[in-house]
Amino acid sequence: MMAVRKTPNATPTVAMVGGGQLARMTHQAAIALGQTLRVLAESPADPAAQVSPDVMIGSHTDLEALRRVADSATVLTFDHEHVPSELLEKLVAEGVNVAPPPHALVHAQDKLVMRRRLEALGVPVPRYAEIRSVDELDDFARRIAGPVVVKAVRGGYDGRGVRMARDPSHAREIATAFLADAVPVMAEEQVNLRRELSALVARSPFGQGAAWPVVETVQSDGICVLVIAPAPDLPDDVGAVAQRLALELAAELGVVGVLAVELFETVDGKLLVNELAMRPHNSAHWTIEGARTSQFEQHLRAVLNLPLGSPSMTAPVVVMANLLGGPDPDVYSRYEHVMANDPGIKIHFYGKDVQPGRKIGHVTALGTDLDEVRARAHHAVTCLRGPVDA
Amino acid sequence: MMAVRKTPNATPTVAMVGGGQLARMTHQAAIALGQTLRVLAESPADPAAQVSPDVMIGSHTDLEALRRVADSATVLTFDHEHVPSELLEKLVAEGVNVAPPPHALVHAQDKLVMRRRLEALGVPVPRYAEIRSVDELDDFARRIAGPVVVKAVRGGYDGRGVRMARDPSHAREIATAFLADAVPVMAEEQVNLRRELSALVARSPFGQGAAWPVVETVQSDGICVLVIAPAPDLPDDVGAVAQRLALELAAELGVVGVLAVELFETVDGKLLVNELAMRPHNSAHWTIEGARTSQFEQHLRAVLNLPLGSPSMTAPVVVMANLLGGPDPDVYSRYEHVMANDPGIKIHFYGKDVQPGRKIGHVTALGTDLDEVRARAHHAVTCLRGPVDA
Numbered sequence: 073m074m075a076v077r078k079t080p081n082a083t084p085t086v087a088m089v090g091g092g093q094l095a096r097m098t099h100q101a102a103i104a105l106g107q108t109l110r111v112l113a114e115s116p117a118d119p120a121a122q123v124s125p126d127v128m129i130g131s132h133t134d135l136e137a138l139r140r141v142a143d144s145a146t147v148l149t150f151d152h153e154h155v156p157s158e159l160l161e162k163l164v165a166e167g168v169n170v171a172p173p174p175h176a177l178v179h180a181q182d183k184l185v186m187r188r189r190l191e192a193l194g195v196p197v198p199r200y201a202e203i204r205s206v207d208e209l210d211d212f213a214r215r216i217a218g219p220v221v222v223k224a225v226r227g228g229y230d231g232r233g234v235r236m237a238r239d240p241s242h243a244r245e246i247a248t249a250f251l252a253d254a255v256p257v258m259a260e261e262q263v264n265l266r267r268e269l270s271a272l273v274a275r276s277p278f279g280q281g282a283a284w285p286v287v288e289t290v291q292s293d294g295i296c297v298l299v300i301a302p303a304p305d306l307p308d309d310v311g312a313v314a315q316r317l318a319l320e321l322a323a324e325l326g327v328v329g330v331l332a333v334e335l336f337e338t339v340d341g342k343l344l345v346n347e348l349a350m351r352p353h354n355s356a357h358w359t360i361e362g363a364r365t366s367q368f369e370q371h372l373r374a375v376l377n378l379p380l381g382s383p384s385m386t387a388p389v390v391v392m393a394n395l396l397g398g399p400d401p402d403v404y405s406r407y408e409h410v411m412a413n414d415p416g417i418k419i420h421f422y423g424k425d426v427q428p429g430r431k432i433g434h435v436t437a438l439g440t441d442l443d444e445v446r447a448r449a450h451h452a453v454t455c456l457r458g459p460v461d462a
Numbered sequence: 463m464m465a466v467r468k469t470p471n472a473t474p475t476v477a478m479v480g481g482g483q484l485a486r487m488t489h490q491a492a493i494a495l496g497q498t499l500r501v502l503a504e505s506p507a508d509p510a511a512q513v514s515p516d517v518m519i520g521s522h523t524d525l526e527a528l529r530r531v532a533d534s535a536t537v538l539t540f541d542h543e544h545v546p547s548e549l550l551e552k553l554v555a556e557g558v559n560v561a562p563p564p565h566a567l568v569h570a571q572d573k574l575v576m577r578r579r580l581e582a583l584g585v586p587v588p589r590y591a592e593i594r595s596v597d598e599l600d601d602f603a604r605r606i607a608g609p610v611v612v613k614a615v616r617g618g619y620d621g622r623g624v625r626m627a628r629d630p631s632h633a634r635e636i637a638t639a640f641l642a643d644a645v646p647v648m649a650e651e652q653v654n655l656r657r658e659l660s661a662l663v664a665r666s667p668f669g670q671g672a673a674w675p676v677v678e679t680v681q682s683d684g685i686c687v688l689v690i691a692p693a694p695d696l697p698d699d700v701g702a703v704a705q706r707l708a709l710e711l712a713a714e715l716g717v718v719g720v721l722a723v724e725l726f727e728t729v730d731g732k733l734l735v736n737e738l739a740m741r742p743h744n745s746a747h748w749t750i751e752g753a754r755t756s757q758f759e760q761h762l763r764a765v766l767n768l769p770l771g772s773p774s775m776t777a778p779v780v781v782m783a784n785l786l787g788g789p790d791p792d793v794y795s796r797y798e799h800v801m802a803n804d805p806g807i808k809i810h811f812y813g814k815d816v817q818p819g820r821k822i823g824h825v826t827a828l829g830t831d832l833d834e835v836r837a838r839a840h841h842a843v844t845c846l847r848g849p850v851d852a
Contacts, residue, residue, distance in 0.1 A: 081793045081794050081815075081816045082792070082794055083794045083813075096493065097493075102513075103486065103490050105809060106809075106810075106823065108512075121515075123492075123514070123515065124515060125514060125515045282805075364805075364828075378798055379798060379801040380801075381806070382805040382806040384806070386828075387776070401470055401471045402471055404472055404473045404474075404496065405472075407768075408768055411771065412769035415755070416754050416755075416771070416772040418494070418754075419494065419495060419496075420496075421473065421495060422496070423473075425471075426470075432471075433496065
């Protein structure tokens with residue numbers, strides 16, 4: 073008889089800072105994997121806190137709360153990028169396994185740090201400048217001789233903190249307001265866009281990487297409304313370049329977990345890096361049904377240094393449409409109609425209060441014909457949102 | 463401007479009796495749908511209680527506990543068939559929406575009631591008899607002139623309460639033991655089996671039905687170890703007959719929710735009904751990744767009288783293998799190897815204590831070649847189970 077260890081079946085706990093929809097969907101993946109997701113939420117009404125029993129209420133800027141949620145967890149990871157670096161550095165010094173580590177995460181927190189690092193690595197980015205005064209802005213605007221975008225260096229998402237200037241005086245106005253609030257500012261050229269793409273990869277501490285197909289993200293008012301996987305008419309070699317870029321960036325920056333590289337495809341076919349996110353990302357919600365391994369499962373596998381799962385697609389075309397709240401909050405009463413209209417549509421609700429323009433869920437359609445799949449996704453969110461004229 | 467209702471987004475609560483893995487996986491589906499699954503669990507350590515915040519601890523035989531969990535829920539449904547009919551009838555009389563209703567559920571609780579009803583409906587079943595004495599057993603055995611199976615009329619699952627008799631004296635022995643314990647007994651002929659099949663359907667109160675492809679279930683020691691979807695080499699017309707039978711039974715019995723019809727395919731190609739289950743069923747765990755709508759989502763949609771989702775398959779071949787505990791409980795330490803070996807395998811852990819022979823999880827493999835997909839699923843559970851010689 074061979075000797076058999078009798079260790080109990082010890083499954084890990086992953087602590088996640090933030091109780092939003094990303095934590096909510098990560099919890100779904102953790103259930104299948106037999107893992108425990110412990111969430112640090114701001115409120116018991118947060119999307120993840122509604123559906124998970126292992127919730128601590130506290131702020132992501134409170135070191136004590138961060139220590140508590142990390143205590144006895146295998147790893148601490150994130151639903152958002154808003155935990156201050158200095159707190160994370162303290163946790164690391166205390167022996168907490170933070171993934172992604174703060175020296176990587178800072179590139180998803182500070183747009184200026186990110187731009188400088190990418191530039192140093194030779195990665196194509198839009199022309200940019202740090203802006204400490206309106207004079208510096210004028211200099212930059214003159215240098216690029218085109219429209220500029222003014223950005224808060226930290227804290228923006230879904231287009232918040234990112235302002236497209238109509239003209240030089242509008243740019244000056246925006247920068248002046250930011251600077252008056254002591255918000256660090258940068259400026260960038262407004263790129264002549266063909267479209268936006270997103271290259272999503274995961275990386276484990278072991279160094280394994282996995283890349284999902286590059287997708288197109290369709291924005292409206294700075295918010296992503298539609299994601300098309302794979303990006304239509306993207307030449308294979310360009311897709312491969314974007315995937316390789318994202319994998320190399322993940323390795324170079326020491327990312328652990330999911331990395332989203334938001335890309336501009338310019339009208340002349342160049343790829344420029346727009347933003348980085350180091351967590352499950354809206355541009356990959358399609359992977360829940362559309363890929364063999366969802367980004368949520370993959371993030372858990374990566375931060376736990378488990379072998380990564382297959383990122384291959386489960387259907388030729390997948391379209392994810394974000395559900396934004398409309399004036400009528402009674403979304404549930406309409407989902408019966410969406411289900412009746414399209415038995416194949418997958419609906420995801422985040423448990424959020426419905427407010428106009430707020431992301432409260434998403435739908436995913438899968439199939440073979442892009443126009444048909446896109447129309448199904450669009451129809452479903454349009455119906456769920458309800459009447460726009462209130 | 464058109465008038466818009468300002469009703470809040472009121473999403474429903476489904477109450478489920480039982481906190482096992484079926485409730486656990488139903489909770490995952492409820493999260494996406496924005497619904498709340500409230501669970502009546504025996505213990506906080508139950509599979510569903512570990513992962514859900516809305517848990518009541520209590521017994522399924524305690525009317526007060528049943529009332530509490532049903533209170534303010536839209537509907538009361540089940541993770542198992544063990545709630546006594548008389549308690550359910552009381553709840554119905556008090557206005558609780560019970561799905562499936564007790565007059566349907568009794569056919570999944572009482573094998574003799576089920577056999578008689580099916581016989582009356584003209585549905586093919588094995589020859590059977592109620593056994594109130596050893597003499598009645600002898601009469602039955604003589605009549606069928608072949609091997610018999612002796613069954614407890616109520617309470618069995620996973621082969622419990624079902625005993626294959628080796629010979630007439632063994633049959634007498636089993637029946638005597640049951641009868642001595644005042645367990646109602648029946649006997650059936652041992653069918654000359656080609657294999658076992660399962661036809662899974664869902665039905666809503668509105669009357670909508672949906673049928674997944676008929677699957678083959680492979681048993682070992684009375685426990686299902688493997689499910690192959692679709693059932694290999696099943697002629698289309700036979701599959702259609704089985705699906706129609708299940709849909710008609712669901713309608714005839716007034717089932718609400720998922721109905722599993724376990725079938726014997728005899729060596730001469732006949733289909734006989736073996737068992738009925740009225741809840742998500744082990745033979746359809748493959749639908750989580752393998753069908754556009756999983757049985758868990760479908761059950762929620764059905765009991766809430768929502769339109770049903772598409773039961774179509776997401777891959778040509780799907781194989782689910784049950785993970786049974788082995789002598790070494792340290793399953794988690796082996797799942798790294800399974801993930802490394804097969805990046806496409808999907809692992810589901812139920813959070814149960816590992817005990818030899820106990821169902822503690824399952825894996826699903828998807829692909830196009832049956833032999834390859836089946837080998838992958840088999841390899842994964844074999845590796846996870848660990849050494850068999852302790």
